[in-house]
Amino acid sequence: MEQVQKLVRDHDVRFLDLKYPDIVGRLRHVTLPIDGMEKAMSDGVGFDSSSVAGFRSVEEGDMVLKPDLATAFLDPFAARPTLACFANILSPGAAEPYERDPRSILARAVELVRQKTGADTARILPEFEFYLFNSAEFYTTDTAALYRVETDELRFDDQTGMSLHKGPAYHAAPPFDRSADFRSELAELMVGCGFPVKYHHHEGGRYSQVEVEPQFLPALRAADAVMATKYLARNLAVQKGKTVTFMPKPIHGEPGCGMHLHLRLDKDGVSLFGDERSKTGLSKLAGGFIGGILEHAPSLCGMTNPSTNSYRRLTPGFEAPTLVFFSFANRTAAIRIPGYISGPREMAIEYRIPDAAGNPYLAMAAVLLAGLDGVERGLDPGLPFQGGLKDAQKRFGRRALPRILSEALAALKKDSDYLRRDGVFSDGLLGFWHEYKLAEAEAVLLRPHPWEYSLYYGC
Numbered sequence: 001m002e003q004v005q006k007l008v009r010d011h012d013v014r015f016l017d018l019k020y021p022d023i024v025g026r027l028r029h030v031t032l033p034i035d036g037m038e039k040a041m042s043d044g045v046g047f048d049s050s051s052v053a054g055f056r057s058v059e060e061g062d063m064v065l066k067p068d069l070a071t072a073f074l075d076p077f078a079a080r081p082t083l084a085c086f087a088n089i090l091s092p093g094a095a096e097p098y099e100r101d102p103r104s105i106l107a108r109a110v111e112l113v114r115q116k117t118g119a120d121t122a123r124i125l126p127e128f129e130f131y132l133f134n135s136a137e138f139y140t141t142d143t144a145a146l147y148r149v150e151t152d153e154l155r156f157d158d159q160t161g162m163s164l165h166k167g168p169a170y171h172a173a174p175p176f177d178r179s180a181d182f183r184s185e186l187a188e189l190m191v192g193c194g195f196p197v198k199y200h201h202h203e204g205g206r207y208s209q210v211e212v213e214p215q216f217l218p219a220l221r222a223a224d225a226v227m228a229t230k231y232l233a234r235n236l237a238v239q240k241g242k243t244v245t246f247m248p249k250p251i252h253g254e255p256g257c258g259m260h261l262h263l264r265l266d267k268d269g270v271s272l273f274g275d276e277r278s279k280t281g282l283s284k285l286a287g288g289f290i291g292g293i294l295e296h297a298p299s300l301c302g303m304t305n306p307s308t309n310s311y312r313r314l315t316p317g318f319e320a321p322t323l324v325f326f327s328f329a330n331r332t333a334a335i336r337i338p339g340y341i342s343g344p345r346e347m348a349i350e351y352r353i354p355d356a357a358g359n360p361y362l363a364m365a366a367v368l369l370a371g372l373d374g375v376e377r378g379l380d381p382g383l384p385f386q387g388g389l390k391d392a393q394k395r396f397g398r399r400a401l402p403r404i405l406s407e408a409l410a411a412l413k414k415d416s417d418y419l420r421r422d423g424v425f426s427d428g429l430l431g432f433w434h435e436y437k438l439a440e441a442e443a444v445l446l447r448p449h450p451w452e453y454s455l456y457y458g459c
Contacts, residue, residue: 004069007083008034014080018045018065018087019227021102023054023432025359027227030065034083040067044090054432055100063098064090071224073193077235086224099426102361103220108424109365110219113372117285119265119272124222124364125198125214125348128229128356129257130246132179132208132237145450149250151208152178168204168255177202179210182240186212189232195225204255204319216262216348219364226259226360246356248305249312256313256320259356261367262338264348265289274344280328280384281344282337290326290335291381292374292418293351293367297324297334301402302412303366304354306437308405308444313355316389321353323392324399327385332392334401337384353401362433366419373418405441409434 007013016037019029030047032040043064050061065087075084089101097104110122131151138147153169153176174180183200190197196215203209212233214225230246237244249256264271265285273286282290293300305314314320319331326349329339336350354363373379385392402408413434419425 001069004072004083007072007074008037011074011081013074013083015078015082016040016067017075017078017082017084018067019084019231020065020087020089021227021359021361022052023100023102023359023362023429024436025102025357025362027231028052029084031082037067037083040065041069044095045087046092049089049098054429054436055098062092064092064095066090068103071194071221073228076189076192076232077239086227099423100429100432102359103223105424105429106220106223106361106365108422109368112422112424113265113368116372117265117272117375119267121266122219122368123216123264123266123348124219125216125262126222126226126356126360126364127258127260127262128212128214128226128233128246129203129259130210130233130244130356131205131250131257132182132210133243133245134241136243136245140447145447149207154207169202169206169209170204172202179208182236182242183210183212186229186233186236189236190214190225190229193228193232195221195228203257205251205257207251207254209255209257216264219368220361223360223364226356230356248307248310248355248357250309255318257355258313258320258352259354259360259363261351261354261364262348263289263351263367263371264346270345271347273349274347276344280337281341281347283344283347285375286347286349287381288375288377288379289371290349290374291379292371292377293335294324294326294381295374295379296370296415296418297353298402298408298411299415300366300370300412301353301408302437303358303433304363305357305408306359306405306433307355307357308441310355310357311402311404311408314353314401314403322401323396324401325385325392325396326381330385332389333385362425365424369418369421369424373421406438406445409438409441 013034015031016034017029017031044066048061049055049063068086072085075082088103089098091098113122134150136149187197187200198213198215200212203211233244264273275283316322321334324334326335327333328337334353
């Protein structure tokens with residue numbers, strides 16, 4: 001609190017901005033004069049949750065936002081000096097966490113993992129992949145549908161552009177890389193808001209696909225980083241007359257955007273996933289955790305890949321997983337053990353299926369609970385697979401991921417007991433999620449696709 005008060009004094013802060021995620025994963029906020037901060041800390045700030053999809057009905061819509069000042073930062077895009085922080089959602093009167101508050105759901109999952117494994121911290125590193133466009137135009141009506149994106153790297157009349165670059169654009173250097181300065185500025189903003197950055201670079205997509213990677217963070221802080229980074233990237237792009245998208249597959253034929261989750265359970269700063277006596281370097285705890293995630297991978301897709309566009313990314317040929325297995329240094333695996341980990345004390349696993357289209361709090365909570373289920377059931381994933389993609393297809397062909405969103409939602413509906421344990425995910429939240437996302441899937445399914453006109457207009 002003293003550090004926050006110093007920020008307020010030193011920067012002549014005028015407003016307090018409370019940010020919170022809705023169930024779908026969109027960021028929302030409410031702003032109050034800074035002299036209301038103490039009352040907000042003691043009593044919270046009331047809001048109408050019935051106006052937020054998936055929360056309470058209008059008959060019982062009153063809820064309370066309680067500032068989490070441990071997450072406070074100076075909002076770099078506010079015209080007036082503004083202190084921003086994330087807020088927890090409480091039920092009025094009882095002052096208890098609302099069962100559908102995404103931040104509280106992740107906090108409950110983390111606490112359960114701590115209790116059952118002996119870890120004191122669950123750490124997650126989410127990779128941020130997105131496309132930076134000069135413009136994006138899209139609309140649909142009953143009689144028309146189109147999208148068009150433009151980027152500096154897509155100009156065929158520019159003889160220094162990425163359109164001339166053949167093959168993957170991973171780590172491309174200027175002048176082909178046109179977004180390096182944007183990424184550096186974004187990284188500075190992230191650090192200034194309390195989210196340390198590991199590095200940034202051009203990703204494999206030629207048309208301004210980029211990656212900014214933070215450092216390992218405690219799970220709740222990692223999910224906050226996802227929300228904050230989206231906010232910062234979007235606002236920085238608008239400031240520069242550009243736009244960004246975290247859509248999993250915005251351009252046909254180019255690499256998609258995942259949100260790979262690197263995970264480790266720590267005790268006293270040392271990973272519990274490592275064991276120097278093991279042939280693989282993985283501990284028994286890590287094996288169970290991997291086994292649980294692999295066991296529940298199809299149903300996890302309903303939480304970690306909750307868009308129709310997600311499944312355009314999960315196709316062969318783009319370093320995106322399509323089969324459920326784990327391996328060392330294999331980027332087509334659902335779970336990869338990075339080959340550059342320095343030793344057992346730093347051991348981590350990388351879950352490569354998720355993308356950023358959904359709610360990061362719910363996605364991370366689901367992955368942690370799947371891993372915990374594997375630990376408690378003693379699931380053994382076996383030895384890491386070695387071989388090429390064709391070999392993997394022969395061996396794991398029956399363990400393919402869902403191909404469309406409705407399949408993932410059906411898997412989630414069938415296999416969700418591991419999410420319900422100890423009340424981490426409520427029946428009401430899971431029911432809302434299924435109905436909301438199934439409506440999205442059906443909305444896309446029922447509409448003609450522009451490519452169908454190319455295929456069938458003259459049939």
